[in-house]
Amino acid sequence: MDTQVMNIIEQTANLEHANIPDETVGDVYVDRPRMTARNVNVFYGDKKAIDNVTLDIAEKQVISFIGPSGCGKSTFLRCLNRMNDTIDICRIEGEIAMDGKNIYAPDVDVVPLRARVGMVFQKPNPFPKSIYDNVAYGPRIHGIATNRAELDDIVESSLERAGLWNEVKDRLLQPGTGLSGGQQQRLCIARTIAVSPEVILMDEPCSALDPIATARIEELIAELSSEFTIVIVTHSMQQAARVSQRTAYFHLGKLVEVGDTEMVFTKPQHEMTNNYITGRFG
Amino acid sequence: MTDPRRDMISPAVAAERVATGLAARRNREKRFQLYGRIAIGIALAFLVTLFVSIFSKGIPGFFQHYVTLEVTLDREKLDPTGDFSVQSLYDGDARGVIRAALYEATGASGRSGRKAAGKLISQGAEQRLRKAVLADPSILDTTQTMTFAVDDDVDSFLRGFIKRETPEKDRRINDKAIGYIDTLVEKGLISFKFSDYLVFGSASRNAEMAGIFGALIGSILTLAVCLVLSFPIGVATAVYLEEFAPKNRITEIIEININNLAAVPSVVFGILGLAIFIGVFGMPRSIPLIGGVVLALMTLPTIIISSRAAIRAVPPSIRDAALGVGASRVQTMLHHVVPLAMPGMLTGTIIGMAQALGETAPLLMIGMVAFIVDVPGSVTDPGTVLPVQIFMWADFAERMFILKTSAAIMVLLAFLIVMNAAAIFIRKKLERRW
Numbered sequence: 001m002d003t004q005v006m007n008i009i010e011q012t013a014n015l016e017h018a019n020i021p022d023e024t025v026g027d028v029y030v031d032r033p034r035m036t037a038r039n040v041n042v043f044y045g046d047k048k049a050i051d052n053v054t055l056d057i058a059e060k061q062v063i064s065f066i067g068p069s070g071c072g073k074s075t076f077l078r079c080l081n082r083m084n085d086t087i088d089i090c091r092i093e094g095e096i097a098m099d100g101k102n103i104y105a106p107d108v109d110v111v112p113l114r115a116r117v118g119m120v121f122q123k124p125n126p127f128p129k130s131i132y133d134n135v136a137y138g139p140r141i142h143g144i145a146t147n148r149a150e151l152d153d154i155v156e157s158s159l160e161r162a163g164l165w166n167e168v169k170d171r172l173l174q175p176g177t178g179l180s181g182g183q184q185q186r187l188c189i190a191r192t193i194a195v196s197p198e199v200i201l202m203d204e205p206c207s208a209l210d211p212i213a214t215a216r217i218e219e220l221i222a223e224l225s226s227e228f229t230i231v232i233v234t235h236s237m238q239q240a241a242r243v244s245q246r247t248a249y250f251h252l253g254k255l256v257e258v259g260d261t262e263m264v265f266t267k268p269q270h271e272m273t274n275n276y277i278t279g280r281f282g
Numbered sequence: 283m284t285d286p287r288r289d290m291i292s293p294a295v296a297a298e299r300v301a302t303g304l305a306a307r308r309n310r311e312k313r314f315q316l317y318g319r320i321a322i323g324i325a326l327a328f329l330v331t332l333f334v335s336i337f338s339k340g341i342p343g344f345f346q347h348y349v350t351l352e353v354t355l356d357r358e359k360l361d362p363t364g365d366f367s368v369q370s371l372y373d374g375d376a377r378g379v380i381r382a383a384l385y386e387a388t389g390a391s392g393r394s395g396r397k398a399a400g401k402l403i404s405q406g407a408e409q410r411l412r413k414a415v416l417a418d419p420s421i422l423d424t425t426q427t428m429t430f431a432v433d434d435d436v437d438s439f440l441r442g443f444i445k446r447e448t449p450e451k452d453r454r455i456n457d458k459a460i461g462y463i464d465t466l467v468e469k470g471l472i473s474f475k476f477s478d479y480l481v482f483g484s485a486s487r488n489a490e491m492a493g494i495f496g497a498l499i500g501s502i503l504t505l506a507v508c509l510v511l512s513f514p515i516g517v518a519t520a521v522y523l524e525e526f527a528p529k530n531r532i533t534e535i536i537e538i539n540i541n542n543l544a545a546v547p548s549v550v551f552g553i554l555g556l557a558i559f560i561g562v563f564g565m566p567r568s569i570p571l572i573g574g575v576v577l578a579l580m581t582l583p584t585i586i587i588s589s590r591a592a593i594r595a596v597p598p599s600i601r602d603a604a605l606g607v608g609a610s611r612v613q614t615m616l617h618h619v620v621p622l623a624m625p626g627m628l629t630g631t632i633i634g635m636a637q638a639l640g641e642t643a644p645l646l647m648i649g650m651v652a653f654i655v656d657v658p659g660s661v662t663d664p665g666t667v668l669p670v671q672i673f674m675w676a677d678f679a680e681r682m683f684i685l686k687t688s689a690a691i692m693v694l695l696a697f698l699i700v701m702n703a704a705a706i707f708i709r710k711k712l713e714r715r716w
Contacts, residue, residue, distance in 0.1 A: 125599035137604075191607060
């Protein structure tokens with residue numbers, strides 16, 4: 001088991017002692033959900049990491065997950081495209097549905113699921129290949145482009161929408177790992193949108209970036225939200241306030257409060273949310 | 283938070299205390315470096331001793347003495363049937379023709395004199411003469427200047443290993459022979475040249491004719507079989523165990539056994555090869571195919587263990603990235619993890635192959651120690667390998683075999699270096715792609 005996973009498990013506090021009401025405060029349901037989670041429980045071995053979370057993710061909207069370290073927001077995010085499948089001891093109960101179909105149903109293939117629900121990770125992780133190949137990888141393995149010209153188009157439009165085209169158009173064949181951190185993260189976003197997903201999951205996409213690169217990514221998220229449903233995990237409450245329309249506050253594996261970002265940050269209904277956003281803990 | 287704070291040690295006192303320990307700390311550091319240097323020095327000394335000893339014996343082993351004779355190639359004597367067939371040449375008296383030339387050059391006469399003179403030249407001379415005739419029949423019935431290897435005792439005498447002062451009865455060559463050798467030397471007919479027998483010859487009881495060509499080809503064939511089997515199997519096993527195998531009891535048992543296999547003495551693999559391939563399947567002995575299979579069994583654990591380490595060293599973020607865009611596990615493996623782990627896998631393979639190249643014991647068990655003169659043409663021809671050839675030569679008492687043993691060790695080392703260099707080159711090439 002790699003250390004990253006160990007950390008997730010380590011950070012996941014033991015829920016036995018959690019003194020949080022079972023009911024989530026706020027509007028967990030929306031009118032036009034893209035994905036729906038119902039009574040989701042996640043276990044790492046014996047440890048419960050997510051406790052009975054019910055949440056709708058609205059279409060073409062940005063929802064941010066906030067909460068202290070180890071609260072399960074990343075774990076929940078990784079459930080949405082079944083990235084937790086790679087962790088042997090991880091077990092999931094409940095239902096997460098997309099278009100009315102449970103993505104954990106036995107007949108669901110994760111490959112098309114992950115093509116529809118793309119993911120951008122905390123640390124920029126371009127493949128050690130050329131910029132072009134990085135973006136073209138997804139379309140290639142899924143057979144999305146039928147010919148070379150189409151693939152070129154996909155690469156160009158993906159890089160354009162990720163705001164990277166002008167910076168890299170003259171060096172598409174150079175390694176993606178040679179870019180700066182912010183550029184690498186935008187390359188990863190380009191790689192994700194190249195397969196035309198419907199939902200993009202972002203796991204603290206700016207935590208390894210400087211403020212200027214962060215600002216670029218945030219702008220980008222705003223632009224992309226017209227086309228994609230975006231779920232972003234962030235430690236920065238300012239970021240959540242800037243980029244998202246809805247905010248979900250997690251604490252010790254439970255979804256404490258969810259609602260319009262403005263509401264959550266100005267008039268939190270739950271005391272714990274209030275404590276967290278006012279910086280009393282976390 | 284409101285506990286009464288204890289007094290802190292003042293900065294001046296702290297600095298003083300740090301200063302008192304400083305000299306000891308610095309000394310410890312120096313001493314540690316010294317130990318390291320001594321260790322490296324000892325290792326280097328051993329290495330130098332090894333190389334000096336091998337090279338001082340091995341380089342002379344690449345040369346041997348030859349005698350140049352004016353040979354009259356009498357057609358009737360050499361080709362009695364007259365049809366110029368190989369059989370006819372073998373029936374002919376090549377030895378007589380050479381001896382005649384030798385008597386002429388040394389001036390040997392009388393029964394005992396001729397007997398002594400006849401022993402001066404290698405038995406390989408006749409074969410060489412026949413070959414020359416077969417290659418160019420037009421030289422028949424002419425007189426040709428030809429060069430033949432001298433007998434290994436003569437060679438030893440010329441190198442000074444057999445001393446003139448030794449009483450005749452304790453010497454391997456008698457006074458008469460020494461007289462003839464002196465005559466040949468005076469006439470300038472003896473030359474000290476690069477030994478073509480060593481490089482192009484095969485196993486022989488006659489030291490002057492013995493060569494490593496057969497063993498070298500045997501080694502190449504054996505290693506080829508070993509590589510073709512162990513690399514794909516090893517990598518596939520490592521990939522499966524690391525990425526796909528369910529984490530359960532059976533996997534655990536398999537893993538433990540693979541690790542244990544790496545520590546099994548190599549001769550055991552030889553017994554296994556003997557019992558299974560020769561005993562059960564009834565395959566012939568001494569063939570590079572079985573040698574390669576046995577060595578592959580021995581090499582597999584090394585390759586598997588290092589390949590797994592290489593796969594584990596690939597950052598998980600790459601896996602996440604590939605899975606995140608919807609690559610299947612196999613695609614993630616083949617497109618990203620395996621290429622990134624390839625340099626590490628190759629390193630393990632090089633180590634395994636180097637071990638296999640130097641291995642003697644398991645090959646003795648499957649009969650590759652047999653005396654085989656022919657050069658193996660395929661993996662199913664009987665053959666031997668370099669280390670076994672070295673092992674066999676080291677058994678002989680003749681001075682020339684001792685020299686050739688060292689020369690063969692040098693060839694083995696050179697082979698190893700070429701192999702490693704090739705692997706490093708391939709590795710660098712693969713690394714550059716990323």
